Amino acid sequence: MLISAARSGLFNQVLAARVNANDWDQACKGDLMMLSGSHSVFLLEAVDAEIMQRTKEGDIHPTGPLPGEIDKLSVQGRIFTLEDELLKGEADLMRGLTQHRVKSSRRPLRVVPESLKAHWEEERTLRVDFELPAGSYATAVLRELINYSDATRSS
Known part of the structure; x- marks a missing residue:
């Protein structure tokens, strides 16, 4: 339970930063996007009209980290810098998650009821x-x- 709460707290820090940047609900180059139905995640290498429409319709969502062991798929560019700067400030917590072999994952930054x-x-x-x-x-x-x-x- 404590591990879950710690990961949620880190996720919430990233979400708050994205809300402050006013891009929490937008597809940004370098984001890991999640498909609404399957929860599959893919790296967004470019934003085009189709991606913007799918994001607007709730078919795909930008994600934030539930930190743990380093995953092979990672955000890039500006999104990487934002997440990396926030999570570096929690180095002891990040080290503890890795030592406990917690698998990293992603969660959508938004919920569409x-x-x-x-x-x-x-x-x-x-x-x-x-x-x-x-x-x-x-x-x-x-x-x-x-x-x-x-x-x-x-x-």
């Missing part, structure tokens, strides 16, 4: 229904969609 529906049940109660891929959290999606508060925590 499916079957999204919302309706008001009462004046102050909005019901939101959606489906998410494995590994995604509904609370993270809700945090981005609406300004909400957890009533169970306010008492």
Whole structure:
């Protein structure tokens, strides 16, 4: 559990940097892109109209690292520099992941909810229904969609 949390924290640092760069939801040369259905990953060597359209439609997604042992497929160029600079700052953690033989992987930088529906049940109660891929959290999606508060925590 601790290893998973550490990897998620590193992923979140990369995601925050991509959000700040305003390219978290865009295909960038050198990105590792993930196919929506199969979760296969490929290196994006060039961005063209087809890639931009597929990204916009949610067919492919830019990814961020879940660090571990070095993978043979790596981001390149500006994306490599960004990730490398962030992860170098966590050298001890990165070394620990390697020593524990944790396999590196990639996760999409964005989550696209499916079957999204919302309706008001009462004046102050909005019901939101959606489906998410494995590994995604509904609370993270809700945090981005609406300004909400957890009533169970306010008492």
